[in-house]
Amino acid sequence: MKILIVEDEKALRKSILSYLKQENYTCETAEDYASAREKIEVYDYDCILLDISLPGGNGLQLLESLKTTGKTDGVIIISAKNALDDRIKGLNLGADDYLAKPFHLSELSARIASVIRRRKFSGHKTITVHEITIDPEARTVLIHCNPVDLSSKEYDLLTYFITNKNRVISKNAIAEHLAGEKANTYTNLDVVYAHIKNLKRKIQVAGGDDYIESIYGMGYKFKA
């Protein structure tokens, strides 16, 4: 899977690069408008992470030219602006997702996975980790081929863990992921804890292994 990171802030670019490389993605970077344009024109990517304010131009223009040339690269806008207009404009121009800075790398990774899944297989693909099989289209989970009845939030949690497997995910990242974009002004770690406990219990009842490990002080890790 090939990913292009268009981000002018070097430190952030490095963070994203380092996190995504461990997910076995092939990553390239562009630090300004001109180099991003060149790379987009020459190569095809599975997903482009696009910052809006770039030295030398606007990320939305890149998106526009990408769409007019008929390229099918997935695009996630990562912007510090998070202005409603930008979001709507970006999505209208054909971006697949919009992520406001600051974001958690685990969240970014989950969004990328989701974009690539939707693009490559039109959503009809299951994710399998050992005995657990997830159907993202139907939002169902099978363990040892038996359906498991998960609440919507538990399902979100599980897919979040699986797309970030073998990574430490902070409690705050999980809480914000559960809250979603519209309501992330209030997060409650006790609630996160309660939901994780329920999810673990349901997986174990269905005969699955206990993959979700609590990491002292920091958060959780899905070990697979």
Next chain:
Amino acid sequence: MKLLQYTIRHYIIYAIIILLISIPLFYWVMHIIVYRAVDTALVQQKKEMLARLPQLHNATELVIWKKMNKDMEITEVGYKVTDSFYSSPWSADGSTPAYYRHMEAPVNIAGKNYKLTLHSSLAESDNLLLSIIIVQSVLLVLLLTGLLIINRYNTGRLWAPFYSTLQQLKRFDLNKAEKVKLPEANIEEFNELNKTVQQLTEQNIEAYRSQKEFTENASHEMQTPLAVLQSKLELLMQTQPLSNEQAELISDLEDAGGRLSRLNSALLLLTRIENNQYQSKEKIDIVEISKTIIGQLKYLAEGKDIFIHENYTAPIVRETNKALLEILLSNLITNAIRYTNNEGDIFIETEINHYTIRNTAINGPLDDSLIFNRFHKQGNDAQSVGLGLAIVKKICQLQQFQVRYIFKNGFHEFTVAF
């Protein structure tokens, strides 16, 4: 006291003083003049008398003469008489006495001293005096009231531009950033005032705008370093091996970073609302939005075993901004969840144009003069940035909704009147 009343008051006081002083003074002066005229006439009459008296030679002739001249008296006196005037009631023929002016003068008839008393009726003079006084008083009163009315009318017109400026300034709202439009006045001072006011408001609007812009820009600029901070901490979490001590340090840092970014995005939202960046309007079913938001937030309530009772007795449909309405309701609902103890209750109800949310209070009533202020925090919840209700208030202000807080039967109750 109003400006017009104030200026008129001085005129009225002056007019009353002038009237009070001038009418008696006028009467007094007229009185003196009239009496002097009467006296002069009497002196003239005396001279004529004295000219005719030498024709009398004895007492008999005097008696006859006296009978013929009823309006005078001549009496023999043993003392020396000098010319003198006095007024008293008198009657020539014994009928009801009227006021007369009398003059006494010495005469000598056939070597004897007599006192001549002449009379002149004051009735006519008094009538004249009274008429003059009345006419003069009426004129004076007319003159002064006329002046007052004209003055009032003129000052009213004179100050009209001032009042119009005042009205405009009263309507001026810095948030709306509408420039004050002041009409051209005839008077230079008012034009100058208007110009100054106009400049002042424009400067204010500009200063306010740039201040808001600064807040927005500052918040924007902070997002990227915050993103760097957060991402580095996440990468740090992945490193091996980490001691418990290090893990705790990282976690604390991450909490602080998360709080900072929540604070920043709340500030950014607030300035965006203030900067009128949510302008589009559409028909919104508020009950529908409420249901959706509760659907999204239910897991938070469930995590605390809080039960949300929804009772929508009336539909509320409004032409408004969808994003703002979602923020408004979700802020109120998350607040209710946040400040309800485990196993508490939240009631959400609608009545005609009213949306009410009640939750079991942990403590007593909140200070409703403070809760809508920025950075006013209830308790020391590290998660809270203290901007939620300020945002609610701002949205209500902008969309012309009313938000009200009351404490009733152990419940916090927030009502939005749409």
